[in-house]
Amino acid sequence: MSRPILTAAAMRRAEAAAPVGLDLLMERAGQSLAEAALRFAGPMPALVLCGPGNNGGDGYVAARHLAKLGLDVRVATLAEPATDLARAAREQWTGRVEALATAEPAPLLIDCLFGTGLKRGLEASLASRFKALAASASLLVAADLPSGVEADSGALLSDVPAADLTLAFGALKPAHRLMPAMARMGRLVLADIGIAADSQWHEIGAPVLPAIAADAHKYSRGLVHALAGTMPGAIALSAGAAARSGAGYVRVSTSKPIAALPLAVVQTGDAKLSDPRIGCLLVGPGMGDLPQLLTLALTSHAPKVIDADAIRHVGEPARLKGQDAILTPHAGEFSALFGELPGTKAEQALAAAEASGAVIVFKGADTLVAAPDGRLGFAPPAPAWLATAGTGDVLAGIIAALRARGMPAFEAACAGVWLHGRAAERAGPTMTADDLLAHL
Ligand SMILES: NC(=O)C1=CN([C@@H]2O[C@H](COP(=O)(O)OP(=O)(O)OC[C@H]3O[C@@H](n4cnc5c(N)ncnc54)[C@H](O)[C@@H]3O)[C@@H](O)[C@H]2O)[C@@H](O)CC1
Ligand SMILES: Nc1ncnc2c1ncn2[C@@H]1O[C@H](COP(=O)(O)OP(=O)(O)O)[C@@H](O)[C@H]1O
Ligand SMILES: [K+]
Numbered sequence: 001m002s003r004p005i006l007t008a009a010a011m012r013r014a015e016a017a018a019p020v021g022l023d024l025l026m027e028r029a030g031q032s033l034a035e036a037a038l039r040f041a042g043p044m045p046a047l048v049l050c051g052p053g054n055n056g057g058d059g060y061v062a063a064r065h066l067a068k069l070g071l072d073v074r075v076a077t078l079a080e081p082a083t084d085l086a087r088a089a090r091e092q093w094t095g096r097v098e099a100l101a102t103a104e105p106a107p108l109l110i111d112c113l114f115g116t117g118l119k120r121g122l123e124a125s126l127a128s129r130f131k132a133l134a135a136s137a138s139l140l141v142a143a144d145l146p147s148g149v150e151a152d153s154g155a156l157l158s159d160v161p162a163a164d165l166t167l168a169f170g171a172l173k174p175a176h177r178l179m180p181a182m183a184r185m186g187r188l189v190l191a192d193i194g195i196a197a198d199s200q201w202h203e204i205g206a207p208v209l210p211a212i213a214a215d216a217h218k219y220s221r222g223l224v225h226a227l228a229g230t231m232p233g234a235i236a237l238s239a240g241a242a243a244r245s246g247a248g249y250v251r252v253s254t255s256k257p258i259a260a261l262p263l264a265v266v267q268t269g270d271a272k273l274s275d276p277r278i279g280c281l282l283v284g285p286g287m288g289d290l291p292q293l294l295t296l297a298l299t300s301h302a303p304k305v306i307d308a309d310a311i312r313h314v315g316e317p318a319r320l321k322g323q324d325a326i327l328t329p330h331a332g333e334f335s336a337l338f339g340e341l342p343g344t345k346a347e348q349a350l351a352a353a354e355a356s357g358a359v360i361v362f363k364g365a366d367t368l369v370a371a372p373d374g375r376l377g378f379a380p381p382a383p384a385w386l387a388t389a390g391t392g393d394v395l396a397g398i399i400a401a402l403r404a405r406g407m408p409a410f411e412a413a414c415a416g417v418w419l420h421g422r423a424a425e426r427a428g429p430t431m432t433a434d435d436l437l438a439h440l
Contacts, residue, residue: 002205003190004197005378006171008116008151014170014195025193026054026085029143029169030061032191037062037110037141038069040165040187045072047106047133050090050097051113051147052079057086058143058169059112060093067095076103078113078126100129105136111163113147116173121157122148134161142166145175146184153344154178154366162186171197174346177378179366201346204369204377207415209246210405219277221248222404224397225302226282227271227293228254229309234286234393236260237433238307241397242282244440245419247404273300279404284310284328285393298323303403306358307396312336317356325358326403326413328396334362346376359409361399363392367417371410382421383429390433395420398440 006014015025037046048063050056056077066073076098081087090097113122113130122130130147134140140163145151148160154175164186168176170193175181212221224242228235235252240262243250252261253271261267273281273296283297284307291313297304303324306314311333314320320327329337334348338355341348349362349370362368365384369377399416403409423439424431 002202002377004171004199005174005177005201005203006197006199007174010199011116011171011173014197018195020194022085023088025170025195026057026089027061028193029191030058030089031065032169032193033058033062033110033141033143033167034065034069036165036167036189036191037108038066038071040141041108041139043071044107044138046074046108046110047103047137048073048075048110049100049113049130049133050075050077052082052086053114053117054083054085055112055115055117055143055147056081057083057089058115059110060086060089062110062112062143063095064093074098074103074106076100100126103133105133107138108141109133109137109139110141110143111147112143115144115147116151118145118147118150118157127158131161139164140186142185144169145173146181149175149181149184151175154181156180156184160184165189167191169193170195171199172203174201174344174378177203177366177380178345179364182366182381200374201376201378204379204414204418207411207418209402209415210407212246216248218248221246222279222401222406223247223249223251223277224280224282224400224404225271225273225275225278226250226252226285226400227287227297228252228258229286229290229293230288231286232258233260234308234390236262237390237393237437238282238285238397238400239265240437241394241440242401242404244437245398245401247279247401271296273297273302278302279406280305280400282307282396282400284308285396303409305396305400305403308333308392317352321357323358324409325356326361326399326409327356327358328361328363328392328399330363330392350374350376359413361395361413361417363395369410369413369417375410377410377414377417379417379421383424385429385431386421386424388431388433391420391424391436394433394436
């Protein structure tokens, strides 16, 4: 099961369409916040910071439930509630409400200042007060989003303290899975408040891989054909990854023998790309300045993974229409091909998929997979030690193998990204790209 991801506007639509009233949604949000905070932190004195909107409303509800659960809880606010829902929640809180500017700190700080409605950075005095209270607390729990994070882009409108726990209400928002916000969430927990969170945007979940048929033979399991360029190490990483990701046959066409290739990978001097058995063609890793390799690849009818240097040689995104291609750019390769697109990383990835007709794996600490039909996958966090040379070559090889095994392009790309991240977790912080192969 992969979890839906909703923008702030989509979230408001889902809330409005819910079979129960908004007051009940807020009650559920606040109650789940109280229960999660108590389970996470244990019974320690708490200070709930309430903002003017419905995120603040969740805070008043949470405070009421925490008090009912026997906790020593105080509430501080920067302004009176500005919405009917928040006002109603405030009225049901029978305790005192302190001014945020003068409130004493508490070991458990619950941040209900702003959620999806944040419009601009926090005022300087509020931001510094919030930071000081967070610095004095042992644990910081954020309601829906750490206050200061923009829900749709993942931008930090204010330099917010990192939460230890973030409780997302109803559905994940893009900021839960986009940098730099993603790194401020701490543990991320999703609270079901009873909305139907339908979306074409999802967090990428554990893949279901095609089974190996009992009567399989090497070609039926999938043939990956890779085109080697000037840097043999890169294609060796890609081909090794493809071989370990279930391709039945991995073949590399190269003008000179490559010593680093696994023995199971077949080297060939000619590139017979008309071979109908090719399940996926791979071009780009270690290609160097040989644009003719891309030109050759684009003459083939086989599905393709286009990575690294080959991306820079595409020229016009529309050249890829009808190519059944998966592109795997990092940020530099992305802007080299698509230019500086407007909008959030999510919107940029989707625009690139539409312009090229290709599935786009927009890599980084927050990798996205976008399909031309509007589907968008957000990778779960992967270890930062993936930031080492050659890991992209490994990813391209994994995806090529899954495509050759018959997975559709979007599913193969999502599955590859997921497996790559989990392999890095298993390989540990000292890994090199070579080590990653052993953990596929
Ligand atoms: N709408 C609903 O039915 C539900 C909403 N829920 C909560 O409501 C949140 C969204 O509520 P809202 O749309 O009221 O938005 P928020 O509570 O996130 O904040 C919006 C309010 O803050 C003000 N504001 C925005 N940025 C500011 C800044 N930098 N400095 C000072 N004031 C600023 C706005 O003018 C507005 O009054 C969600 O994140 C979630 O926590 C939950 O209670 C579940 C139900
Ligand atoms: N900070 C990070 N956290 C998680 N994953 C990362 C991080 N930095 C890079 N990655 C991942 O590592 C891989 C790097 O690929 P790429 O930039 O193409 O490197 P190379 O060309 O050297 O192989 C991508 O899959 C990317 O998503
Ligand atoms: K918040």
